[in-house]
Amino acid sequence: MRCNRSWCWALACLPALLCLLPGLALAQAPAPTPTPQRQQQLLRMLQQDCGSCHGMRLTGGLGPPIHAQAMRELPRDSIAAVIYHGRPGTPMPPWKSMLSAAEAEWLAGVLRGEEVKP
């Protein structure tokens, strides 16, 4: 099969392009796990900074409850996307200036109780 040169290029580069788009990258294969030190930082952020709206025990406040029981109702990718991109029209901000897409995904796993906390 012959293909147009530019199309071939695009197909070959597609995986790399997808990885550049964080929202799509979240749907990709498992992301690298953050280092133990970074995990500690992320957990502290979850408790303290997310906690300012969702409560330190994640039982909710101005933001909804985000404890494991509530989070297991949602797919991990959706949770990671909300952490990374925020929810327009609500006070939930995008956290992408402070964490990577992989870290957002790791946090989503923690929220769903899938990740073993260090």
Added chain:
Amino acid sequence: MINTPKLWAGLATLLLAACAQTPIQGTGDLGLVVERASGSLQLLNTSTRSALGRVQGLGDLSHASLVYSRDGAYAYVFGRDGALSKLHLPSQRVVARVQQSGNSIGGAISQDGRWVVAQNYQPGGIKVFDAQDLSLVADIPAEYAPGKLSRVVGLADLPGQRFIFSLFDADEIWLADLSQPRAPRISKFSHVGHQPYDALVTPDGRHYIAGLFGEDGLAMIDLWAAEPKVQRILPGYGRGQQPLPVFKMPHLRGWAVAGRLAYLPAIGRHEVLVVDTQSWAEVARIPVAGQPVFVMAQPDGRQVWVNFAVPDYDQVQVIDTQSQRVVHAFKPGKAVLHMEFTPRGEAVWISARDSDQISVIDTRSFATLATLPAQAPSGIFFTSRAQRIGL
């Protein structure tokens, strides 16, 4: 001749009586700091700049706040988990405690000190308690549509046994007259603006100002007007610019009024907005280091102190109210959450959550006068709040 044994017995009785009688202890220079992660409070003394002790077992104190009885001897602590505790400062003991809701973020006390009111997220509404024993007096659900309860924010006390609060989910402000607390009378203001997130009442109890999350501007009510109504102030302060992400809601409750000017945090912008409280026109906007969370005027109104949301929350900036410029900036620790002035403002106490410490700063020289250890400290509350409207 003197009967020696009888004399000794008499003296001993006198001594015992003296010991049994607790000396009267003033509370005007005391305060409490919330240790949010450990569910505890530390009792502070602002004269000796020291901690006097710790009270534990208060539940989830993330975002906890408190108000004081008018004698400054009791604190009413509103926990995130919906618990309301009454704490006796001199003895450092919890004397009453009720589980009053599922999720609360604060409360207020009536002008005469008889009623304590909690503002709740879950179930949305306010509840009125007897300040003596915390028995429930009235339950006012924030039902804005059949079966729909709004989260309540920005509760403040007003003269005349009244309370005012905002409904985040309903774009409304409600005024509750509790002069007959078992039969509250509610007046409602609707379409106040989108998503009121917090509010303040000016020190004279005249103006109620609610910040809006969902639009640029603030909602203001002149409560002295013959027919109070909502007026929009600083409308469109963003001038069409894309707002920045808001990593923490600003807190309006506090001392943001200096002289005739009010200093207010712009939401989604690195600015403090200055408005004239006579004309309600914008006077200035002051660029600051990050997104303001607390914008607090010193008791004398000479300077305004600002702290910020993550990631700029290691900094504090000080605005001179004469030049409307930032005249000092410093880093009193990691994750600065709150600032509280001593009653006459010679010092400000600043909590740094991630440094596990409180710093006491001289408001004239900016020198650090003391640092005190505290476990993940957040709100600092001095008893001088007991004598102020809206705190």
